[in-house]
Amino acid sequence: MTSKLDSPPPYEDAVHHPKSGNYPYQPQHDSHLPPPPSYSPGFTPSGMPTTIPTLTLWFCVCGQVYLILTAQLAVTFSIVAVFTFVDPVRLFVIRYPGIYWASLYYETKAVFLAMGITALVCVAVTIFCFQTKVDFTSCGGLLSIAAVLLMIIGIVTAVVLSFQYVPWLHMLYAAIGAVVYTLFLVYNTQLLIGNRELAISPEEYIYGALSLYVDIVHIFLFILQVSGSATD
Template sequence: MTTQQQAYPPPYQYASNTQVPPNLYNDGSHPQPIPGQAWIQPMQAYPAPEQQPLDHPGGSSYNETHAEEGGGGGGFTTAERFSDKNIRRTFIKKVYIVLTIQLMFTFAIVCVFSFVDEVKQWVQENSAFYFASYAVFLIVFLSLACIDSLRRKHPLNIIMLGVLTLSLSYMAGTIASYYDTISVIVCVGITMGVCLGVTLFCVQTKFDFTKYIGVAFVLTLALLLFGFIAIFTYSDIVNAVIGLVCALVLVLWLAIDTQLILGGKKHELNAEEYIYAAMTLYIDIVYIFLIILAICGKG
């Protein structure tokens, strides 16, 4: 018996419990446990493979955790989390570099249309180009916002973003040409201060603006309706009130879009959506400038 135990050592490990091992040999015998210790089978010492976590610490698989967070979609307002902080920082840096180039170009056009009298007179006499640029802006904006392949396909996304920037810059410059030059400069400064303040607030606050995307969308639709009605009222008071509310709604959109880019809230943008992110921030800032110009500017 002793020779058989030495030739065929049992595949068991010692444990501190009191389980009795099953029959090991064909003759029905089993090895004697060492005093103070008992045998336990490997399947009892370690969980079965199907009971082990797959690839995510904490007892659940990555897919389950990912699904709980709301990820898995290809949309541009998902709750899909960045797996690495370096990815998020790179994404934010890319977005704000593109945005800076857009804003520098736009406000350069605004300055030219405001300071150069010949250009100012020409754009005011050729209003057809304004409506053409507005049509181009709407087409490109809706295409980039609704079609994933366009805003993710390089270099087509860069080209379309450039066309959108050019068209909106022409529109902003044309509108600014009807206002006093000093008013335009003051409104540019106010816009920069408002946008910087909103951005800094979104960086440090724990308040989640991304939860109120639906509210901002409803307010935007209501403003469009009241704005259409205000066209036929010709009331300065009504126009001023609508302009003020519109400015507040645009600031809310700027806060929402900023937190979508920064991440860490209920909703955040996918790391591949830097074109969409730059486009939304750019439109928010330019429209805030135009609203402030309409409220505070002198013709």
């Protein structure tokens, strides 16, 4: 129930005198009302910065991505170490030419050299992505064209090398492949970091880890071909 003072005015009074009565309450323009609260960019009304959850989420996503990537690389290089240092396995691979050529088997020196160069490239790319202002996420079309050209060069190189092995041609193709996948590593790292034209969603951390893993493995394989040809 409501009191008489709180009840609305009659219909006739409300139609002919819409501002009469005390219902609904119409604030006057000259009334001293408190100003609306002011909000600073990046802060909530309580004064807490709104970037804290974003930064926390970003660190969680990056941590998950690099944790998965570390596990993938650890498993991969453990398998490489088995085929490199366990003599029965290494001799078994050498004994069968099909497995030998399918495994791209190289000397231990070349493998370690490729691993070291790949690690340096990955660290340099990560530091570069944090420091540079160049947005590589907007260059997806150019990277796709570079990948297609790399595939064409690879087919031509395979045809030529099947007739006669040309060391400099093999090393040139491997060097081009290492450069192309280094650019892909820059692209995918900036997608993970964010603050660019394109960025991956926090729910896509598995996709981010797989993308970085594929790029690093391809860089390692191409550098291994260069170092293996150089040490032969």
